[in-house]
Amino acid sequence: MANVEPRIAVPETASKGDIIEIRTLINHVMNNGYNYDREGVVIPRWIINTFFVTYNGVEVFRSNLQPGTAENPYLSFFTRATESGTLEFTWLDDDGSVYKGSRSIAVT
Amino acid sequence: MQAENRFLNPSRRTLLVSAGLGVVGVITAGTPKIARADGAITLPKRVADILEQNVGKGEYFFGALWMELPIIAESGLSVPVTLRVEAEMTEADHVRRMMVFAPENPEATIADYIMGPRAGKAEISTRLRMAKTQTIYAVALMANGQRWATSVPLQVTYGACVDEVDNFHAAEFLKRQRVRGLD
Numbered sequence: 001m002a003n004v005e006p007r008i009a010v011p012e013t014a015s016k017g018d019i020i021e022i023r024t025l026i027n028h029v030m031n032n033g034y035n036y037d038r039e040g041v042v043i044p045r046w047i048i049n050t051f052f053v054t055y056n057g058v059e060v061f062r063s064n065l066q067p068g069t070a071e072n073p074y075l076s077f078f079t080r081a082t083e084s085g086t087l088e089f090t091w092l093d094d095d096g097s098v099y100k101g102s103r104s105i106a107v108t
Numbered sequence: 109m110q111a112e113n114r115f116l117n118p119s120r121r122t123l124l125v126s127a128g129l130g131v132v133g134v135i136t137a138g139t140p141k142i143a144r145a146d147g148a149i150t151l152p153k154r155v156a157d158i159l160e161q162n163v164g165k166g167e168y169f170f171g172a173l174w175m176e177l178p179i180i181a182e183s184g185l186s187v188p189v190t191l192r193v194e195a196e197m198t199e200a201d202h203v204r205r206m207m208v209f210a211p212e213n214p215e216a217t218i219a220d221y222i223m224g225p226r227a228g229k230a231e232i233s234t235r236l237r238m239a240k241t242q243t244i245y246a247v248a249l250m251a252n253g254q255r256w257a258t259s260v261p262l263q264v265t266y267g268a269c270v271d272e273v274d275n276f277h278a279a280e281f282l283k284r285q286r287v288r289g290l291d
Contacts, residue, residue, distance in 0.1 A: 019228035032237065034214045060226050068210055068218030070186040070235035077221070080228035 004028060006101040008089055013106045014081035022053070022061075023076040026091055026099060032067030048073055048099075050092040056085035081107045147171065149257045152211045155245050163205075163249060168257035173206075173248045177260045184238035184268035191221075193230035193248045193256065203230040205249045212242035225251075240267040 033045030052062040091099040
């Protein structure tokens with residue numbers, strides 16, 4: 001899908017052991033396969049079906065999305081700041097596309 | 109919290125029916141009859157079947173799981189929801205999985221969220237798509253085998269799942285959505 005831009009908010013710094021909030025939003029139509037257009041033709045299902053986050057390679061959060069999730073899926077969740085490193089975010093599309101984003105965090 | 113207060117208040121329909129029948133006296137609170145005496149929840153068949161297939165048989169109880177929703181959703185296109193479990197999130201006591209269900213939607217499961225003790229706090233927020241006015245259910249599965257559930261009724265003015273898509277209005281609505289720090 002053209003112009004998909006994941007938006008990710010992660011604190012740049014944190015103290016060791018802090019619980020940090022992570023917020024993500026990705027542009028996607030999330031067609032649920034039940035809507036139809038002006039001509040009465042059903043618009044086929046096309047959604048982001050999986051989202052997961054790794055923190056220095058270890059998976060810390062995963063979500064299996066279904067058509068009941070709204071357009072431009074937004075998700076916020078928490079994780080504990082354990083060490084400095086990189087959080088990698090991955091979204092998997094029904095059409096096989098993979099969208100990735102990453103943010104680094106400095107833990108003191 | 110908000111969700112509980114709404115259960116305790118008599119619903120508008122109860123009041124209207126009472127007025128129509130000319131009933132004078134005690135108006136029963138609009139508490140849905142889903143909570144049994146032992147605190148277990150009777151889930152709608154559709155939700156119970158999905159859960160049985162995915163996580164096996166078991167009872168779900170009111171208690172540690174909270175769900176926050178608006179009272180009225182102007183549009184079913186995007187309804188904010190927050191799920192929260194009161195748990196320490198230690199190795200022994202943490203949330204493994206949370207799921208949200210809308211039994212009146214074409215597909216009842218909305219999403220599931222898999223986490224572990226590293227989350228630190230069992231709270232997630234997202235946005236749902238609602239076909240019509242209905243009661244939303246959520247469940248949480250704990251590492252120690254406990255199962256929590258809750259439900260919140262939600263009024264939807266304009267449903268979003270099985271309609272003709274008016275692309276102009278949908279786009280206008282979504283343009284007005286803003287998320288702090290993400291724009």
